[in-house]
Amino acid sequence: MSDIHARRRGGFLENTLEGLRLAMERALYAETSASRSGLLQGVDPRVKTAGLLALVISVALAARLWTIAAVLLLAVALALLSAIPLRLVASRAWMGALFFSGMIAAPALFLTPGTSLYGLPITLQGARTAGFLVLRAEAAATLMLLLVYTTPWAHVLKALRIFRVPVVFVVILGMTCRYILVMLETAHEMFESRKSRTVNAMTAAEQRRLAVSGSGVLLGKTMQLSGEVYLAMQARGFRGEVFLLEDFRMKRTDWFALAGFAVAASLFIWAGR
Numbered sequence: 001m002s003d004i005h006a007r008r009r010g011g012f013l014e015n016t017l018e019g020l021r022l023a024m025e026r027a028l029y030a031e032t033s034a035s036r037s038g039l040l041q042g043v044d045p046r047v048k049t050a051g052l053l054a055l056v057i058s059v060a061l062a063a064r065l066w067t068i069a070a071v072l073l074l075a076v077a078l079a080l081l082s083a084i085p086l087r088l089v090a091s092r093a094w095m096g097a098l099f100f101s102g103m104i105a106a107p108a109l110f111l112t113p114g115t116s117l118y119g120l121p122i123t124l125q126g127a128r129t130a131g132f133l134v135l136r137a138e139a140a141a142t143l144m145l146l147l148v149y150t151t152p153w154a155h156v157l158k159a160l161r162i163f164r165v166p167v168v169f170v171v172i173l174g175m176t177c178r179y180i181l182v183m184l185e186t187a188h189e190m191f192e193s194r195k196s197r198t199v200n201a202m203t204a205a206e207q208r209r210l211a212v213s214g215s216g217v218l219l220g221k222t223m224q225l226s227g228e229v230y231l232a233m234q235a236r237g238f239r240g241e242v243f244l245l246e247d248f249r250m251k252r253t254d255w256f257a258l259a260g261f262a263v264a265a266s267l268f269i270w271a272g273r
Contacts, residue, residue, distance in 0.1 A: 019059025033149045038082035040150035044254040048151055049159040052143045058265045059139045062272030065128070068135040071268055075142040083151050093141040101137035106132035152179055158248070183222050190214055 034041060040048055055071055062068050079089050114125030147156065157174050161167070194210065 019222045034152045038084070038150065038240060039147060040078060040082040042253065043150075043257045044248055044250055045151050045155040045159040046162055046248055047250075047258045047261065048147055049156065049255050050163070051258065051265070052147050054261060055268070056140050056143050057081055058268035058272065059136050060141075061269055064134075064272050065131055065135060067268055067272035068132070068139055070271075072135065072139040072142060075139060075146060078146055079142070082146065084146070084149055088149075089142060089145060091104065093145040094138055097137040097141040098134065101134045108133075110192035134213075155248075162248075179222065179226065182225065183218065187214070187218055190218065213261040 057076070059068055059071050062071075076086065076089070079086065108129045109122045109126040112123050112126030112129055114123035116122070117124050117127055151159075153174075157170050160170050160173075191214065194214075
Protein backbone atom coordinates (compact mmCIF):
# COMPACT_ATOMS: atom_id res chain seq x y z
CA MET A 1 0.00 0.00 0.00
CA SER A 2 2.84 2.40 0.85
CA ASP A 3 4.51 1.71 -2.53
CA ILE A 4 1.29 2.49 -4.37
CA HIS A 5 0.89 5.71 -2.39
CA ALA A 6 4.49 6.71 -3.12
CA ARG A 7 4.03 6.13 -6.83
CA ARG A 8 0.88 8.21 -6.87
CA ARG A 9 2.43 11.02 -4.92
CA GLY A 10 5.63 11.00 -6.96
CA GLY A 11 9.20 10.75 -5.77
CA PHE A 12 11.85 13.40 -5.40
CA LEU A 13 12.99 13.24 -9.03
CA GLU A 14 9.46 13.37 -10.43
CA ASN A 15 8.50 16.35 -8.28
CA THR A 16 11.73 18.17 -9.11
CA LEU A 17 11.36 17.61 -12.85
CA GLU A 18 7.74 18.77 -12.73
CA GLY A 19 8.67 21.90 -10.78
CA LEU A 20 11.47 22.78 -13.20
CA ARG A 21 9.21 22.20 -16.18
CA LEU A 22 6.53 24.49 -14.75
CA ALA A 23 9.09 27.19 -13.99
CA MET A 24 10.37 27.17 -17.57
CA GLU A 25 6.81 27.19 -18.91
CA ARG A 26 6.05 30.31 -16.85
CA ALA A 27 9.09 32.08 -18.28
CA LEU A 28 8.12 31.14 -21.84
CA TYR A 29 4.51 32.17 -21.22
CA ALA A 30 5.64 35.67 -20.26
CA GLU A 31 7.40 36.09 -23.61
CA THR A 32 4.41 34.65 -25.46
CA SER A 33 2.00 36.94 -23.63
CA ALA A 34 4.11 39.98 -24.56
CA SER A 35 3.65 39.18 -28.27
CA ARG A 36 -0.14 38.92 -28.14
CA SER A 37 -2.52 41.52 -29.50
CA GLY A 38 -3.78 43.45 -26.50
CA LEU A 39 -4.14 46.99 -25.25
CA LEU A 40 -0.80 47.34 -23.48
CA GLN A 41 1.12 45.12 -25.92
CA GLY A 42 0.72 47.79 -28.58
CA VAL A 43 1.99 50.64 -26.40
CA ASP A 44 5.59 51.87 -26.58
CA PRO A 45 7.72 50.21 -23.85
CA ARG A 46 8.90 53.60 -22.62
CA VAL A 47 5.31 54.74 -22.13
CA LYS A 48 4.37 51.53 -20.32
CA THR A 49 7.40 51.66 -18.05
CA ALA A 50 6.91 55.31 -17.13
CA GLY A 51 3.12 55.06 -16.82
CA LEU A 52 2.98 51.91 -14.70
CA LEU A 53 5.79 53.16 -12.44
CA ALA A 54 3.87 56.42 -12.01
CA LEU A 55 0.83 54.41 -10.89
CA VAL A 56 3.02 52.50 -8.43
CA ILE A 57 4.21 55.84 -7.02
CA SER A 58 0.60 57.00 -6.68
CA VAL A 59 -0.15 53.81 -4.72
CA ALA A 60 2.83 54.43 -2.42
CA LEU A 61 1.76 58.04 -1.78
CA ALA A 62 -1.95 57.34 -1.30
CA ALA A 63 -3.35 57.96 2.17
CA ARG A 64 -6.85 56.64 1.40
CA LEU A 65 -7.78 53.00 1.03
CA TRP A 66 -10.35 53.60 -1.69
CA THR A 67 -7.70 55.29 -3.86
CA ILE A 68 -5.43 52.24 -3.70
CA ALA A 69 -8.42 50.00 -4.42
CA ALA A 70 -9.25 52.16 -7.46
CA VAL A 71 -5.70 51.75 -8.81
CA LEU A 72 -6.01 47.98 -8.30
CA LEU A 73 -9.30 47.95 -10.22
CA LEU A 74 -7.68 49.93 -13.03
CA ALA A 75 -4.82 47.40 -13.15
CA VAL A 76 -7.33 44.54 -13.35
CA ALA A 77 -9.14 46.29 -16.22
CA LEU A 78 -5.84 46.79 -18.06
CA ALA A 79 -5.01 43.11 -17.56
CA LEU A 80 -8.32 42.03 -19.08
CA LEU A 81 -7.90 44.40 -22.02
CA SER A 82 -4.37 43.05 -22.55
CA ALA A 83 -5.53 39.40 -22.78
CA ILE A 84 -4.01 38.43 -19.41
CA PRO A 85 -6.34 36.02 -17.56
CA LEU A 86 -7.36 36.96 -14.04
CA ARG A 87 -6.47 33.42 -12.95
CA LEU A 88 -2.87 34.11 -13.92
CA VAL A 89 -2.89 37.47 -12.12
CA ALA A 90 -4.29 35.84 -9.00
CA SER A 91 -1.80 32.97 -8.96
CA ARG A 92 1.35 34.92 -9.84
CA ALA A 93 0.73 38.30 -8.22
CA TRP A 94 -2.09 38.34 -5.72
CA MET A 95 -1.35 35.12 -3.84
CA GLY A 96 2.33 35.89 -3.35
CA ALA A 97 1.72 39.51 -2.39
CA LEU A 98 -1.04 38.49 0.02
CA PHE A 99 1.13 35.85 1.67
CA PHE A 100 4.22 37.99 2.26
CA SER A 101 2.45 41.27 3.06
CA GLY A 102 -0.10 39.41 5.19
CA MET A 103 2.67 37.89 7.31
CA ILE A 104 4.10 41.35 7.91
CA ALA A 105 0.72 43.02 8.47
CA ALA A 106 -0.79 40.37 10.76
CA PRO A 107 0.89 41.60 13.99
CA ALA A 108 -0.46 45.11 13.38
CA LEU A 109 -4.01 43.77 13.76
CA PHE A 110 -3.36 42.89 17.39
CA LEU A 111 -0.52 45.19 18.49
CA THR A 112 -1.79 48.54 17.19
CA PRO A 113 -3.63 50.37 20.01
CA GLY A 114 -7.08 51.68 19.30
CA THR A 115 -10.78 50.82 19.23
CA SER A 116 -11.76 47.17 19.33
CA LEU A 117 -13.37 45.88 16.15
CA TYR A 118 -16.71 44.17 16.92
CA GLY A 119 -15.42 42.94 20.27
CA LEU A 120 -12.57 41.00 18.66
CA PRO A 121 -8.93 41.27 19.80
CA ILE A 122 -8.35 43.34 16.66
CA THR A 123 -8.30 47.12 16.62
CA LEU A 124 -9.85 49.29 13.94
CA GLN A 125 -6.59 51.20 13.57
CA GLY A 126 -4.67 47.93 13.21
CA ALA A 127 -7.04 46.68 10.51
CA ARG A 128 -6.63 49.96 8.64
CA THR A 129 -2.82 49.74 8.83
CA ALA A 130 -2.83 46.13 7.64
CA GLY A 131 -5.26 47.00 4.86
CA PHE A 132 -2.95 49.73 3.58
CA LEU A 133 0.02 47.39 3.47
CA VAL A 134 -1.81 44.50 1.80
CA LEU A 135 -3.60 46.67 -0.77
CA ARG A 136 -0.42 48.53 -1.66
CA ALA A 137 1.41 45.24 -2.19
CA GLU A 138 -1.41 43.80 -4.29
CA ALA A 139 -1.71 46.89 -6.50
CA ALA A 140 2.05 47.25 -7.02
CA ALA A 141 2.48 43.53 -7.80
CA THR A 142 -0.37 43.66 -10.34
CA LEU A 143 1.07 46.72 -12.09
CA MET A 144 4.54 45.17 -12.33
CA LEU A 145 3.05 41.92 -13.65
CA LEU A 146 1.35 43.96 -16.38
CA LEU A 147 4.71 45.42 -17.39
CA VAL A 148 6.48 42.05 -17.53
CA TYR A 149 3.67 40.18 -19.28
CA THR A 150 3.06 42.83 -21.95
CA THR A 151 6.66 43.80 -22.74
CA PRO A 152 9.59 41.67 -23.91
CA TRP A 153 12.33 41.62 -21.27
CA ALA A 154 14.94 43.19 -23.57
CA HIS A 155 12.57 46.10 -24.25
CA VAL A 156 12.06 46.65 -20.52
CA LEU A 157 15.83 46.83 -20.00
CA LYS A 158 16.29 49.29 -22.87
CA ALA A 159 13.46 51.46 -21.55
CA LEU A 160 15.16 51.56 -18.14
CA ARG A 161 18.40 52.77 -19.75
CA ILE A 162 16.49 55.48 -21.63
CA PHE A 163 15.30 56.76 -18.25
CA ARG A 164 18.93 56.87 -17.07
CA VAL A 165 18.77 53.91 -14.74
CA PRO A 166 22.42 53.00 -13.87
CA VAL A 167 24.07 50.52 -16.19
CA VAL A 168 25.07 48.27 -13.28
CA PHE A 169 21.45 47.88 -12.20
CA VAL A 170 20.25 47.09 -15.73
CA VAL A 171 23.04 44.56 -16.32
CA ILE A 172 22.29 42.81 -13.02
CA LEU A 173 18.61 42.54 -13.95
CA GLY A 174 19.32 41.24 -17.43
CA MET A 175 21.97 38.70 -16.42
CA THR A 176 19.94 37.47 -13.44
CA CYS A 177 16.97 36.65 -15.67
CA ARG A 178 19.16 34.86 -18.22
CA TYR A 179 21.10 32.86 -15.64
CA ILE A 180 17.92 31.75 -13.88
CA LEU A 181 16.69 30.26 -17.16
CA VAL A 182 20.08 28.66 -17.82
CA MET A 183 20.15 27.18 -14.30
CA LEU A 184 16.62 25.83 -14.70
CA GLU A 185 17.47 24.17 -18.00
CA THR A 186 20.72 22.72 -16.63
CA ALA A 187 19.01 21.39 -13.52
CA HIS A 188 16.22 19.87 -15.61
CA GLU A 189 18.75 18.05 -17.80
CA MET A 190 20.70 16.82 -14.75
CA PHE A 191 17.68 15.38 -12.96
CA GLU A 192 16.22 13.93 -16.14
CA SER A 193 19.48 12.12 -16.91
CA ARG A 194 19.65 10.81 -13.35
CA LYS A 195 16.05 9.59 -13.57
CA SER A 196 16.76 7.75 -16.84
CA ARG A 197 19.59 5.84 -15.11
CA THR A 198 17.60 5.01 -11.97
CA VAL A 199 15.93 1.58 -11.88
CA ASN A 200 14.74 1.02 -8.32
CA ALA A 201 13.06 3.50 -6.02
CA MET A 202 15.50 5.51 -3.91
CA THR A 203 15.33 5.78 -0.15
CA ALA A 204 14.88 9.10 1.62
CA ALA A 205 18.58 9.23 2.50
CA GLU A 206 19.58 8.62 -1.12
CA GLN A 207 17.21 11.35 -2.26
CA ARG A 208 18.80 13.81 0.19
CA ARG A 209 22.29 12.90 -0.98
CA LEU A 210 21.15 13.35 -4.59
CA ALA A 211 19.76 16.79 -3.80
CA VAL A 212 22.98 17.92 -2.07
CA SER A 213 25.31 16.56 -4.74
CA GLY A 214 23.11 17.91 -7.55
CA SER A 215 23.10 21.38 -5.98
CA GLY A 216 26.89 21.36 -5.74
CA VAL A 217 27.34 20.27 -9.36
CA LEU A 218 24.78 22.84 -10.54
CA LEU A 219 26.54 25.63 -8.64
CA GLY A 220 29.91 24.65 -10.13
CA LYS A 221 28.48 24.56 -13.65
CA THR A 222 26.81 27.95 -13.33
CA MET A 223 29.97 29.56 -11.92
CA GLN A 224 32.03 28.25 -14.82
CA LEU A 225 29.37 29.22 -17.35
CA SER A 226 29.04 32.74 -15.95
CA GLY A 227 32.74 33.35 -16.40
CA GLU A 228 32.73 32.02 -19.95
CA VAL A 229 29.67 34.07 -20.91
CA TYR A 230 31.15 37.25 -19.41
CA LEU A 231 34.40 36.82 -21.33
CA ALA A 232 32.49 36.09 -24.54
CA MET A 233 30.35 39.21 -24.09
CA GLN A 234 33.42 41.34 -23.39
CA ALA A 235 35.12 39.96 -26.51
CA ARG A 236 32.08 40.99 -28.57
CA GLY A 237 32.15 44.56 -27.29
CA PHE A 238 29.52 44.42 -24.53
CA ARG A 239 29.97 47.28 -22.05
CA GLY A 240 26.63 47.29 -20.26
CA GLU A 241 24.37 49.05 -22.76
CA VAL A 242 21.28 47.27 -24.12
CA PHE A 243 20.99 47.42 -27.93
CA LEU A 244 18.09 46.17 -30.03
CA LEU A 245 17.64 45.71 -33.75
CA GLU A 246 14.50 47.85 -33.73
CA ASP A 247 14.33 51.39 -32.34
CA PHE A 248 11.47 52.74 -30.24
CA ARG A 249 9.23 55.13 -32.15
CA MET A 250 6.32 57.00 -30.64
CA LYS A 251 3.02 56.70 -32.50
CA ARG A 252 -0.09 58.79 -32.06
CA THR A 253 -1.66 56.11 -29.88
CA ASP A 254 1.46 56.11 -27.70
CA TRP A 255 1.08 59.83 -27.03
CA PHE A 256 -2.56 59.27 -26.07
CA ALA A 257 -1.50 56.43 -23.77
CA LEU A 258 1.17 58.64 -22.19
CA ALA A 259 -1.37 61.36 -21.57
CA GLY A 260 -3.80 58.84 -20.10
CA PHE A 261 -1.19 57.47 -17.71
CA ALA A 262 -0.19 61.00 -16.67
CA VAL A 263 -3.78 62.05 -16.01
CA ALA A 264 -4.60 58.83 -14.12
CA ALA A 265 -1.48 59.02 -11.93
CA SER A 266 -2.06 62.72 -11.20
CA LEU A 267 -5.70 62.12 -10.25
CA PHE A 268 -4.82 59.22 -7.96
CA ILE A 269 -2.06 61.22 -6.27
CA TRP A 270 -4.41 64.17 -5.77
CA ALA A 271 -7.33 62.03 -4.56
CA GLY A 272 -5.14 59.99 -2.23
CA ARG A 273 -3.84 62.93 -0.23
